[in-house]
Amino acid sequence: MYNPSNLELAESLGLVETLPIGAVLNTQWLQGCLILDEKGFICTGIGLIDSESWPLQ
Numbered sequence: 001m002y003n004p005s006n007l008e009l010a011e012s013l014g015l016v017e018t019l020p021i022g023a024v025l026n027t028q029w030l031q032g033c034l035i036l037d038e039k040g041f042i043c044t045g046i047g048l049i050d051s052e053s054w055p056l057q
Helices: 004-012
Strands: none
């Protein structure tokens, strides 16, 4: 499962950047396909380390 503490750690280390793409996020259609944070941003990098949603096959 996605662990929000990983995102907090990455933010504290200065490894996270937020890039506004538009006035309103339009990522709700990605729910179930990609891991989104509580604000609807797509999780990448260190935010996926503990995710069970991306098992190795």
